[in-house]
Amino acid sequence: QVQLQESGPGLVKPSQTLSLTCTVSGGSISSGSYYWSWIRQPAGKGLEWIGRIYTSGSTNYNPSLKSRVTMSVDTSKNQFSLKLSSVTAADTAVYYCARLRAHYGGNSRAYYMDVWGKGTTVTVSS
Amino acid sequence: QAGLTQPPSVSKGLRQTATLTCTGNSNNVGNQGAAWLQQHQGHPPKLLSYRNNNRPSGISERLSASRSGNTASLTITGLQPEDEADYYCSAWDSSLSAYVFGTGTKVTVL
Numbered sequence: 001q002v003q004l005q006e007s008g009p010g011l012v013k014p015s016q017t018l019s020l021t022c023t024v025s026g027g028s029i030s031s032g033s034y035y036w037s038w039i040r041q042p043a044g045k046g047l048e049w050i051g052r053i054y055t056s057g058s059t060n061y062n063p064s065l066k067s068r069v070t071m072s073v074d075t076s077k078n079q080f081s082l083k084l085s086s087v088t089a090a091d092t093a094v095y096y097c098a099r100l101r102a103h104y105g106g107n108s109r110a111y112y113m114d115v116w117g118k119g120t121t122v123t124v125s126s
Numbered sequence: 127q128a129g130l131t132q133p134p135s136v137s138k139g140l141r142q143t144a145t146l147t148c149t150g151n152s153n154n155v156g157n158q159g160a161a162w163l164q165q166h167q168g169h170p171p172k173l174l175s176y177r178n179n180n181r182p183s184g185i186s187e188r189l190s191a192s193r194s195g196n197t198a199s200l201t202i203t204g205l206q207p208e209d210e211a212d213y214y215c216s217a218w219d220s221s222l223s224a225y226v227f228g229t230g231t232k233v234t235v236l
Binding site: 037039046047048049052060061062063096100103105108109110111112113114116117118119 | 159180226
């Protein structure tokens with residue numbers, strides 16, 4: 001059973017870069033046709049998708065965050081990572097990593113997130 | 127980023143039926159349906175269904191999902207106290223090349 005675990009600093013200073021890692025256990029990050037995704041949730045608010053990465057390194061990012069986001073994958077460590085630059089207080093949130101997979105039917109693919117990490121709280125403050 | 131629209135809250139009595147809606151457009155919900163997630167306070171989201179009414183193992187049969195045009199729906203029958211949570215719909219938007227979430231619906235069981 002695949003499990004995900006986020007890790008990284010819980011406190012980041014404004015204008016600095018937030019860096020988080022998601023470790024995949026119970027299975028290989030390279031097995032299957034999965035994407036690996038980051039999502040965040042400010043306190044009391046809804047979910048916001050940050051981006052996804054395939055094990056080939058191919059990425060898609062939220063257009064509203066694209067200029068500040070970089071995602072990478074390290075298959076040797078079974079990990080994928082998030083970097084968010086020039087952070088402000090608005091980036092304070094619980095950050096989740098998740099497995100994103102596709103269901104094929106008809107002439108379209110439906111994507112969904114079936115495995116989630118427990119989340120890690122990141123606070124941006126001086 | 128354009129998202130999916132959900133009513134902020136739904137309140138129903140114990141053992142009643144609640145129907146949650148999720149409105150998108152032809153680039154997301156209308157094209158592939160929606161996935162539904164449940165989130166209890168302080169916990170990560172949990173997948174309830176995908177592509178309209180495919181349920182992962184272990185998900186209660188009291189939950190059923192459907193789609194009509196650009197609107198997806200999640201119906202919870204026989205409401206129980208443990209159903210009290212936030213519910214989010216989600217889908218890939220082919221126009222944005224981005225994943226979008228609904229605004230979320232808080233379900234209260236009276």
